[in-house]
Amino acid sequence: MTTRITRAALAARIASDIPEGAVVNLGIGAPTLVANFLPADLEIILHTENGLLGMGPAPEPDRIDPDLINAGKQPVTALPGAAYFHHADSFAMMRGGHLDVCVLGAFQVAQNGDLANWSTGAPGAIPAVGGAMDLAIGAKQVFVMTDLLAKDGSSKLVAECSYPLTGVGCVTRVYTDHAVFDVVDARFVVRQAFGDNTVETLRTLTGLELS
Amino acid sequence: MTTRITRAALAARIASDIPEGAVVNLGIGAPTLVANFLPADLEIILHTENGLLGMGPAPEPDRIDPDLINAGKQPVTALPGAAYFHHADSFAMMRGGHLDVCVLGAFQVAQNGDLANWSTGAPGAIPAVGGAMDLAIGAKQVFVMTDLLAKDGSSKLVAECSYPLTGVGCVTRVYTDHAVFDVVDARFVVRQAFGDNTVETLRTLTGLELS
Amino acid sequence: MIDKTVPDAATAVAGIRDGATVMIGGFGRAGQPVELIDALIAQGAGDLTIVANNAGNGDTGLAALLAERRVRKIMCSFPRQHDSWVFDGLYRAGEIELEIVPQGNLAERIRAAGAGIGAFFSPTGVGTELAAGKEERTIDGRRYVLEYPIAADVALISARTADRWGNLVYRETARNFGPVMASAAATTIVQVDEIVPLGSIDPETVVTPGLFVDRVVAVGRRAWLDEDGFIGGVDIEGRPLDAVEEVAR
Amino acid sequence: MIDKTVPDAATAVAGIRDGATVMIGGFGRAGQPVELIDALIAQGAGDLTIVANNAGNGDTGLAALLAERRVRKIMCSFPRQHDSWVFDGLYRAGEIELEIVPQGNLAERIRAAGAGIGAFFSPTGVGTELAAGKEERTIDGRRYVLEYPIAADVALISARTADRWGNLVYRETARNFGPVMASAAATTIVQVDEIVPLGSIDPETVVTPGLFVDRVVAVGRRAWLDEDGFIGGVDIEGRPLDAVEEVAR
Numbered sequence: 001m002t003t004r005i006t007r008a009a010l011a012a013r014i015a016s017d018i019p020e021g022a023v024v025n026l027g028i029g030a031p032t033l034v035a036n037f038l039p040a041d042l043e044i045i046l047h048t049e050n051g052l053l054g055m056g057p058a059p060e061p062d063r064i065d066p067d068l069i070n071a072g073k074q075p076v077t078a079l080p081g082a083a084y085f086h087h088a089d090s091f092a093m094m095r096g097g098h099l100d101v102c103v104l105g106a107f108q109v110a111q112n113g114d115l116a117n118w119s120t121g122a123p124g125a126i127p128a129v130g131g132a133m134d135l136a137i138g139a140k141q142v143f144v145m146t147d148l149l150a151k152d153g154s155s156k157l158v159a160e161c162s163y164p165l166t167g168v169g170c171v172t173r174v175y176t177d178h179a180v181f182d183v184v185d186a187r188f189v190v191r192q193a194f195g196d197n198t199v200e201t202l203r204t205l206t207g208l209e210l211s
Numbered sequence: 212m213t214t215r216i217t218r219a220a221l222a223a224r225i226a227s228d229i230p231e232g233a234v235v236n237l238g239i240g241a242p243t244l245v246a247n248f249l250p251a252d253l254e255i256i257l258h259t260e261n262g263l264l265g266m267g268p269a270p271e272p273d274r275i276d277p278d279l280i281n282a283g284k285q286p287v288t289a290l291p292g293a294a295y296f297h298h299a300d301s302f303a304m305m306r307g308g309h310l311d312v313c314v315l316g317a318f319q320v321a322q323n324g325d326l327a328n329w330s331t332g333a334p335g336a337i338p339a340v341g342g343a344m345d346l347a348i349g350a351k352q353v354f355v356m357t358d359l360l361a362k363d364g365s366s367k368l369v370a371e372c373s374y375p376l377t378g379v380g381c382v383t384r385v386y387t388d389h390a391v392f393d394v395v396d397a398r399f400v401v402r403q404a405f406g407d408n409t410v411e412t413l414r415t416l417t418g419l420e421l422s
Numbered sequence: 423m424i425d426k427t428v429p430d431a432a433t434a435v436a437g438i439r440d441g442a443t444v445m446i447g448g449f450g451r452a453g454q455p456v457e458l459i460d461a462l463i464a465q466g467a468g469d470l471t472i473v474a475n476n477a478g479n480g481d482t483g484l485a486a487l488l489a490e491r492r493v494r495k496i497m498c499s500f501p502r503q504h505d506s507w508v509f510d511g512l513y514r515a516g517e518i519e520l521e522i523v524p525q526g527n528l529a530e531r532i533r534a535a536g537a538g539i540g541a542f543f544s545p546t547g548v549g550t551e552l553a554a555g556k557e558e559r560t561i562d563g564r565r566y567v568l569e570y571p572i573a574a575d576v577a578l579i580s581a582r583t584a585d586r587w588g589n590l591v592y593r594e595t596a597r598n599f600g601p602v603m604a605s606a607a608a609t610t611i612v613q614v615d616e617i618v619p620l621g622s623i624d625p626e627t628v629v630t631p632g633l634f635v636d637r638v639v640a641v642g643r644r645a646w647l648d649e650d651g652f653i654g655g656v657d658i659e660g661r662p663l664d665a666v667e668e669v670a671r
Numbered sequence: 672m673i674d675k676t677v678p679d680a681a682t683a684v685a686g687i688r689d690g691a692t693v694m695i696g697g698f699g700r701a702g703q704p705v706e707l708i709d710a711l712i713a714q715g716a717g718d719l720t721i722v723a724n725n726a727g728n729g730d731t732g733l734a735a736l737l738a739e740r741r742v743r744k745i746m747c748s749f750p751r752q753h754d755s756w757v758f759d760g761l762y763r764a765g766e767i768e769l770e771i772v773p774q775g776n777l778a779e780r781i782r783a784a785g786a787g788i789g790a791f792f793s794p795t796g797v798g799t800e801l802a803a804g805k806e807e808r809t810i811d812g813r814r815y816v817l818e819y820p821i822a823a824d825v826a827l828i829s830a831r832t833a834d835r836w837g838n839l840v841y842r843e844t845a846r847n848f849g850p851v852m853a854s855a856a857a858t859t860i861v862q863v864d865e866i867v868p869l870g871s872i873d874p875e876t877v878v879t880p881g882l883f884v885d886r887v888v889a890v891g892r893r894a895w896l897d898e899d900g901f902i903g904g905v906d907i908e909g910r911p912l913d914a915v916e917e918v919a920r
Contacts, residue, residue: 021673023882043673044530045836045882049525050449051595053880054836066451066660067596073450075658081836083877084594086601087449087475088533091526095545095787096854098882114549127522128502128515134526134546138787168565170547190788233426234633253423256587256633260774261698262844263586264631277700277909278845284699286907291585291621294628295843297850297878298698298724298783302775306538306794307605309633325798332434337762338771339751345775345795379798379814530786537779540808540815543789559789561819566789570810593876626840627876 002205004147004177010038014103014145014175018044022100025049025135030073031103031145045081046151047099049131054082065077071131091131092140102139104132106146106174108161111208112186113171115144116163129166136167148205149178155206157181157188178202187211213416214406215358215388221357223248225314225356225386233311234258236346239283242314242356256292256308260342262269262301265293282342302342305349313350315343317357317385319372322419323397324382327374340377347378359387359416366417368392368399389413426588426615427638431461434611434639438467438576445532445603446474446484446580451659453596455580455613457641459483462578466507468492470619473532473572475525475599477501477509488512495519497529497572522552527569530601535571536634546567577607581630584614585621588635597629604634611637615644675837676887680710683860683888687716687825690743694781694852695723695733696828699739700908704829704844704862706890708732711827717741722781722821724774724848726750726758737761744768746821748777771801776818778851784820785854785883793818826856830879834870835864837884838877844879853883860886864893 007030015037018024025047026032035057038044042198046055048070055070056077064075078084085093093099108116118132119125136142146156157174174181174188178197181188188210190199203210216224218241225415226248229235236258237243238393249255252317257266259281266281267288275286289295304310319327329343347353357367368385385392386400389408392399401410401422414421428434435458438444448454463486470493477498478485485508487493496518499624505529512518523531524546534542543566547553557568579600582593588614592600604610617640644660677683684707687693693711697703712735719742726747732855734757738743739787741870745767750758772780773795783791792815796802806817831842841849841862853859866889893909 043836045673048595050452051598052874054874064656064658066596066656066658067453067594069450069452069595069658073452073658078594078874081834081838081881082599082874083838083880084874085877085880086597087525087529087599088602091529092782092786092854093880093882095526095530096785096853097787098785124514126502126510128500129522129524129552130500131525132522133552134551137545137548138526161651165550185538202736209759229765254587256424258633259844261701263625264633264846265625275905275907276843277905277907278702278843280699280701280844281905284701284907288778289625289843292585292632293587293625294589294631295625295841295846296628296631297846298774298778298848299851301532302778303635304631306775306779307536308538308602309536309605328727333523335763337751338769339749341749342774344801346801348794348797349775354817376799384672499846520874530788534791538794539779540792540810540813542783542791545787545789561789564789593875602835627873 002178002197002201005194007033010145010175010177013180014143018101020044021100023047023053025094025102025103025139027104027135029105032072033103034103047093048076049090049094051085051087052078052082054079061109083125094134096165097138097140099139101141101143102135103143103145104135106144107163108154108156108158109144109171109174110158110161111183111188113169114161115166115171116161118166121164129209132166136170141172142170144171144174146174146176148178157206157208159208178205213408213412216405217218218244221356221386224391225354228310229255231255234264234309236260236305236310236313236350238313238315238346240316242316243283258304259287260301262296262298263289263293265290296311297361302345305345308349308351310350312352313346314354314356317355317367318374319367319369320333320355320382320385321372322368322394322399322412324380324394326382327372328377329397330375332375343377346379352383353417355382355383355385357385357387359389368417368419369421370419389416425586426632427586431457431613431639431641432459432464434637435461435465438462438465439450440467441469442467442575443471443473445574445577445607446472447577447599447603449475449595449598450479452598453598455578458578458611458613459487463487463490469494469664471495471497472538473497473574475499475528476503477506479505481508485509488518495521499520499524499525500521525554529599530570531572532599532602532606535541535573536602539571541570541664543567557662572606574607575609577603579603579610579612581612581614583623584612584617584638585619585623586617587620588632588638589623590630590635591623591627592629601630604630609636610634613639613641615641615642617662650654674835675881680706680862680888680890681713683707684710684714687711687714689716690718691716691721691824692722694823694826694856695721696826696843696847696849696852698724698847699728702847702849703732704827705732707827707860708736712736712739718743720721720744720746722746722823724748724777725752726755727780728752728754731756734758737767742767744770746770746772747752748772763795773801778848780818780821781848781851781878784822785851788820790817790819790884792816821855823856824858826852826859828852828859828861829861830861830863832872833866833887834872835866835870836869837881837887838872839879839884840872840876841878846864850879853879858881858885862888862890865889867909
């Protein structure tokens with residue numbers, strides 16, 4: 001079995017690619033871990049789409065404030081330099097291309113940059129999209145953070161998404177537990193293979209032509 | 212010659228039709244006079260499209276503040292209960308139909324409610340529209356304040372506007388120095404004739420079928 | 423004198439009719455106008471169309487309104503949550519209609535209604551099943567889908583402070599949908615922690631100017647807030663921490 | 672550390688290129704970034720397209736930029752004023768191109784550029800010569816005309832106060848076009864009366880969040896302002912009243 005790095009290591013790897021001054025939206029779930037690895041001495045501004053720029057870490061338990069939450073509805077704090085705004089302004093920031101980076105989870109990413117992360121299309125499932133489609137098209141760089149393989153062993157990097165799309169051609173980079181891939185000219189390019197992974201083993205795991 | 216009321220009397224007449232609680236935009240020029248006749252004991256909220264709701268009267272000369280002006284770029288004041296906002300929000304209020312009344316000047320008003328007040332279309336004239344077209348379509352009631360007759364004696368109430376239009380079918384009522392007219396079913400209806408004016412004399416002056 | 427304040431939540435929601443479209447502010451619990459929703463439940467209007475971000479949590483607020491079978495349809499971005507069992511049951515039983523709207527389109531469509539925009543080309547949802555059947559256009563090389571305004575008969579929202587003209591300021595991320603919903607409803611009804619005298623709110627800091635607001639009711643300061651800084655000691659739903667410990671025992 | 676402050680206006684406007692589209696904030700004199708315009712004149716870029724509400728007043732600021740023949744085209748709502756002689760002369764001589772945009776369309780088109788909207792159906796201008804040749808559509812019985820975003824390479828705006836992240840608050844009606852222009856330009860350059868330490872601006876009252884701002888320069892507190900209330904004694908252009916009397920004598 002090839003090397004897989006831990007989710008925490010992957011979060012740290014993503015964090016290392018975010019420069020000082022970047023405005024970043026971390027999606028619900030695993031991407032929120034990235035915040036824990038942003039260097040304390042660098043100013044990186046976190047956006048949460050429910051109306052806050054300059055989001056800080058979780059509060060002490062006795063300082064929980066129900067009016068101050070993130071998109072995952074968890075209690076957060078506001079840093080010096082923060083700003084509050086309403087939902088239309090918040091999504092205008094996103095849709096207008098003012099965020100530098102967003103980090104999202106995925107069910108599937110296609111080699112043309114298509115993203116599927118909001119619905120498995122399973123019959124009877126209740127659909128819920130939230131801000132996923134806005135985030136997918138709304139940052140200068142859209143990073144995906146995901147395991148390379150689904151629980152059934154199938155690759156989440158695919159030739160074409162079979163799940164319902166979140167956004168078309170929107171993903172710029174995919175960070176997986178096996179390797180980091182860029183989307184370049186409708187093809188995945190291996191930027192970094194972790195441990196004993198090679199382009200060849202990754203081709204085998206994904207079934208894709210990689211370069 | 213038939214009776215003509217003064218501009219001040221006309222402003223007072225218009226003011227008497229504005230109920231307490233109304234949100235009102237008074238256009239540049241003669242309409243600003245209406246403010247002088249709003250009863251001091253009634254709360255009527257004045258909007259100026261450059262970003263203020265709750266506009267108050269002109270300041271004392273030694274209290275002029277260049278940051279606090281109206282759409283005519285004259286110094287004004289802000290009343291308790293005022294609010295400042297940016298231009299897109301200000302025009303959203305207008306265009307979204309949140310103003311109760313606006314009072315505008317006119318070159319011509321047609322019997323279908325068309326308004327011409329921004330350009331005479333004269334060759335060589337420099338066009339300038341400002342907020343006129345937004346105001347024309349942006350209040351629940353659009354009042355026009357004007358002399359009935361132009362300087363050359365022609366009627367400003369017309370069958371069809373010959374000057375470039377500001378707005379289509381937008382005027383609800385016209386206050387002139389001779390009479391007050393409502394626009395009803397593409398026709399002017401005389402609501403009040405001042406002094407010795409009658410529907411008959413007004414027909415003669417305007418050349419229009421009035422009722 | 424303009425006075426938009428009303429004495430209680432029941433008076434605030436009076437006159438909402440069967441079949442009305444009602445916007446309800448809030449993102450999760452933050453900014454949810456719980457007291458107004460409770461008053462709407464007591465008031466009795468049914469066959470409602472609800473526009474909100476979520477479809478109710480637990481058994482209170484919007485979830486309680488749904489449980490009373492008073493809602494025909496809900497337009498929202500994110501109905502499915504760990505505690506949305508009331509909605510989930512109704513949806514699976516085919517007893518409520520659902521229209522999913524991406525959150526940014528929801529906010530912008532509500533703003534468009536308030537701003538007099540007839541429709542707009544949105545970058546969100548292009549090429550997805552939520553844009554199926556919608557008009558698409560490529561502008562300057564980018565694909566967009568045409569989205570229409572969402573207006574309402576009534577908006578129920580929550581703010582921190584109001585004056586009698588209806589000027590509003592909000593608190594932190596509880597601001598969320600309040601300002602755009604206030605602009606998009608024929609009648610905007612607001613619950614606030616407190617009503618202050620006219621002139622007490624700095625005109626530079628008003629978030630929702632009073633012309634968007636029709637009725638304001640004070641529902642009382644939340645015990646866990648303090649003017650001079652947050653005093654804490656509550657869980658995420660605002661329950662005192664010792665009460666939480668009580669429940670946990 | 673993020674620090675968007677720059678030491679002087681010349682540094683603030685460095686790099687503006689010939690042929691650039693430059694938004695200039697202000698409504699008349701209120702909010703006009705006079706020091707930045709002066710720096711742009713000194714900087715030298717030409718063949719500019721200017722987006723502003725007016726086309727310059729007197730012989731200073733935007734009017735001076737026009738007088739230097741540095742502007743190819745201006746998009747504005749209201750060029751003709753009692754003191755717009757510089758623009759008037761250039762226009763009559765055919766030496767400047769003019770695109771008249773109704774003021775509400777101007778503001779909304781600038782907002783659209785900042786908000787990622789591809790185009791929108793506007794109620795303003797329908798049936799007028801300013802809508803000639805534009806796409807029209809009737810939606811829900813009302814006529815609209817399709818308007819496209821206006822973006823810029825650079826925005827020059829004025830605000831009252833900034834911090835080093837670029838968060839801005841404005842003063843009174845000098846706010847006007849600043850917030851929307853800040854959102855619609857690739858590079859937003861702001862002059863302020865003063866720069867305050869990070870954390871000094873209440874996050875509830877920030878009008879332009881820092882992500883829209885690239886460079887901030889403090890041009891000094893205006894002498895006629897006072898923190899504790901306006902002290903007055905100036906004319907509408909901000910000149911001390913005794914200086915006005917001097918001129919009048």
